[in-house]
Amino acid sequence: MADSQRLYQERVQLYKDAARHRKTNRVVILANIWTWMTYDMGYKLSETLFDSKKMGQVVTKFQEKYQFDFFMDFGGRNPLAISGALGHTDYIINDETANLNINDFSYVEPEDYAEISENYTKFLWTKFLPRKYQKLNEAGAKQKMLNAGAEFGKFVQHSTEIAQTMASDYGVPPAIFLGTPAFWNFFEILFNWLRGIKGLSLDLRQRPEALKSALDGVGVTDFFGMTLKEYRQSSQKGTDPSKGPDVSTYLLGHSILSKKQFEVFYWPYLKELFDYAEEYDKILHIFAESENSRFYDFFKEAPKDHVVIHLELDDMFKAKKEIGDKVCLCGGMPIDLLYNGTVQANIDYAKHLIDELAADGGFIFSQNKMVSYATDCKAENLKAVNDFIREYTI
Amino acid sequence: MSDETLFTYPEGWNEMLAALDFLPEGQREGFLKGLVGILLL
Amino acid sequence: MVNVQLLTQAVGELDEDRVMALLTEFVAAMPTAEEALSALNACQQGMNAVGELYETGEYFVGDLIFAGELLTKAVDLIKPVLRGEGAATIGKIVLGTVRGDIHDIGKNIFKSLVESAGFEVYDLGVDTSPEAFVAKAREVGADVVGMSGVLNLATAAMKNTVDALKAAGLRNGVKVLIGGNPVNSEVCRNVGADAFTTNAAQGVKICQGWVK
Incomplete structure (x- = not known):
């Protein structure tokens, strides 16, 4: 067996063992590294975000240097060339700081909720697209959509090629973002891309019933219009032996919710994912931004050994005590330390995390926050930590 | 159909599907839904 | 009534x-x-x-x-x-999201709370340069300079702003409060701020303590 093939299988097995709370001899390392990759490899964001070939070079060179086991992202998170074909983006790129900011937006008006819950595709087509991409209101819209479609085709093809190269040459399984089916509580899609943080904060108070009916109407869904309910019907029982997790979800908008609001606007949809994982014996990977301790009571409802939760700002040791035997925890390495600390301080902290959290299985090592900007991480620290973990026996 | 009525449903949507004639008919709806989905990002 | x-x-x-x-x-x-x-x-x-x-x-x-x-x-x-009557103000705050960062939700929350507490707030908006902080603090005779940021890189900009206040000879006359996701006690020390907070309500209490 080729080395990369052996590595691939070992990595998948390590991930699954961690998720299942089985003891392993080393801990799996997940790269929660996003735009920082481009910066570290000496490219500019303004080049790579529009050129998936260059992004591919960044990802493979990056893997040669750091040898991660898994990646959140192979550089596909911001496919700006597609929206570029329509002449608009909400993003502001700063090459100096490797900084990608997002402008304020709202493409949903309060009165749209009824239509959204009735026919989401119709809403996206007749309201969202012409509102976000104003050039579509001018002559030549169909051609622009065809151009965007061509970019989308290239993006899919190139993403597939990167994933194939990472698997065949480097033994790295599919990235968790875009490489693993992702199902979102529709609240997240509203929060991140349609309504925005301010609009949703008002809706939670001013029109909770309309909001709730849109969440129920659209359902737990992927980006491409498939709901979890539909996906279930084509699912086979058992975890996929070629992947780490089977499905993923992202908790970002929950950061504005109180526990009481979470129970109404979030929990039923997260529960749907938990039930799917249990019933079909799948592994669910959750990325949970911000600080999550007020939600531990819900996380404890996870089906044991079926859920991995990447916690961003939580105290991992407290999280382990409170929910650790139910779910596999992921994350832990503070990017503060990765940027400001010495090599030795970084290795010491990584060791401490592994000793405390991985002794009886159930821990995946990763950076606590999405490593994005130039000042999020120092290369020598990241490399030293990875080199240490690969050799460190639990 | 002119560009002004492209973003109507289902007429304009079907018109766009028909324009994706480089794809087999069975794949057009999935492709267009995927494109619209990625344009959220 | x-x-x-x-x-x-x-x-x-x-x-x-x-x-x-x-x-x-x-x-x-x-x-x-x-x-x-x-x-x-x-x-x-x-x-x-x-x-x-x-x-x-x-x-x-x-x-x-x-x-x-x-x-x-x-x-x-x-x-x-x-009719022009205003509530009595208990202090002046120059507030902004620092250079390189455009997140303003936290700043705006703090602003509405601290205004309610009786402070006069001069809001410089987002992506605010150290020079703009200095100029406004001097112009209005600020009691507090409040800097907000979400990105990790915001902490470097906060430090630059404190340095600029020092260079302008204003640092001793104002209290500096930093707020947002990336701040903690160590960041506070590195930046040279007087206090830090990740909680807008607590930030208001800190400011009230300063102008007593």
Whole structure:
């Protein structure tokens, strides 16, 4: 067996063992590294975000240097060339700081909720697209959509090629973002891309019933219009032996919710994912931004050994005590330390995390926050930590 | 159909599907839904 | 005359319909400037209650954003009958999201709470240069300079701003408060700030302590 093939299988097995709370001899390392990759490899964001070939070079060179086991992202998170074909983006790129900011937006008006819950595709087509991409209101819209479609085709093809190269040459399984089916509580899609943080904060108070009916109407869904309910019907029982997790979800908008609001606007949809994982014996990977301790009571409802939760700002040791035997925890390495600390301080902290959290299985090592900007991480620290973990026996 | 009525449903949507004639008919709806989905990002 | 207690309670409960109904009726009755001032105070008291409920976990960030909007609406109604009378200010704060960062939700939450507490706020918006902080602090004679940021890189910009305040000879005359996701006690020390917070309500208390 080729080395990369052996590595691939070992990595998948390590991930699954961690998720299942089985003891392993080393801990799996997940790269929660996003735009920082481009910066570290000496490219500019303004080049790579529009050129998936260059992004591919960044990802493979990056893997040669750091040898991660898994990646959140192979550089596909911001496919700006597609929206570029329509002449608009909400993003502001700063090459100096490797900084990608997002402008304020709202493409949903309060009165749209009824239509959204009735026919989401119709809403996206007749309201969202012409509102976000104003050039579509001018002559030549169909051609622009065809151009965007061509970019989308290239993006899919190139993403597939990167994933194939990472698997065949480097033994790295599919990235968790875009490489693993992702199902979102529709609240997240509203929060991140349609309504925005301010609009949703008002809706939670001013029109909770309309909001709730849109969440129920659209359902737990992927980006491409498939709901979890539909996906279930084509699912086979058992975890996929070629992947780490089977499905993923992202908790970002929950950061504005109180526990009481979470129970109404979030929990039923997260529960749907938990039930799917249990019933079909799948592994669910959750990325949970911000600080999550007020939600531990819900996380404890996870089906044991079926859920991995990447916690961003939580105290991992407290999280382990409170929910650790139910779910596999992921994350832990503070990017503060990765940027400001010495090599030795970084290795010491990584060791401490592994000793405390991985002794009886159930821990995946990763950076606590999405490593994005130039000042999020120092290369020598990241490399030293990875080199240490690969050799460190639990 | 002119560009002004492209973003109507289902007429304009079907018109766009028909324009994706480089794809087999069975794949057009999935492709267009995927494109619209990625344009959220 | 507005029922001060009811108004305070309605703001604290974030009951928009009741707040607007009470104030609309109040304004229609042609109140005196003094009465208008007491209505404004009632709203501010209600915002204090919101801050307390946030600290207990009953309310969360979405509620604070809503509270800020509600207060703005309420003040817009009261303003015309205030006839230039303002609430007494207890201090001046120059506030902004630092250079390189455009996140302003946290800053805006803090702004609405600290204004309710009686501070006069000079909001410089987002992506604010050290020079702009310095110029405004000098111009208005600020008691506090408040810097906000979400990105990790914001901490470097905060330090640059403190350095600029020092270079301009203003540092000893102002208190510096930093707020946002990336701040902690170590960042606070590195930046050279007087205090840090990740909690807007707590930030208000810190500022109140400084101007006592």
